[in-house]
Amino acid sequence: MYKQCHCGGMMNLSFRLVIFEGVLEIDRVPIYECELDCYHEVFPAIKADLKALLSSLKQQGKNGRIIFTEVNELAHLIFDIYRTWEQSESLSFEALLERKSGERINLLLDLYGCAKAMNDSGWMGDISNRLAQMSNIVKDRQFSEENQRFTY
Template sequence: MLLFCRCGQAMTLSFRMLVFENMYQIDLVPILECEDCSTYELIPSFKQDVTKLLAELKEQQREGRVIFTSVNELASVLYDVYKSGQELLEVSSFNAFLIEKCEERINLLLDLYGYASKEGDADWMEAISFRLSSLSSFVKKRQFLETK
């Protein structure tokens, strides 16, 4: 995935642990990283979700480590793409590949939702609906990386 840093060098997709107030750790957060000037930035698409998760952790007074990919479905799909090595594609190809993987995950979640419905498990159906909402919103927008 080819994006450029302020220094002019290419930035790459990576995942990091973010630590807040030395109490809250959010691991596997997707970032863009410049190896040349050693800067990194949170991918804009996830800023609101990370902020919301941090507020929830503070409200619950829950210290410790949270795996972001386990609470954010889009980050989970992105991590799967990252592990497959596809993050080296050009931005347009990467976005197309990511959308394809999101659509596959949506289909899987819809199948799970159907099974949960048959079983009459309302809690499971609600959890799946929540997971579906972020992916559906992303696929509808069909744009992952915001330009500055």
């Protein structure tokens, strides 16, 4: 949940309504905000998916409001943990997110097996979409571990 800003302040995770070009509203986007208000950034592991969603909505000429946690598996999971996690818990927010992501990926893989056994290509497509969204958190973690190796 917490991360350090380049200014030395702490960054808190929150969910915000983001408006693009005045016509598209994406609600419940996970964003890290500096407590000193100097900087904010979209949760790194969902950045690419948010961009892809925006360009596809733009292409379809859509406007109005989309609830990001309803269309993105990872954002949904982050929101779930965000609502229930308390600082007093023994696991950090990140550790909990990592564990739940692993569980979620396993569940999706099981579902994919079912969909495949039933030869349901629509369902298979939907699940592999969700899996792709979830896999960003794993990739992101590996990336930040590599970064840390360079920092220390």
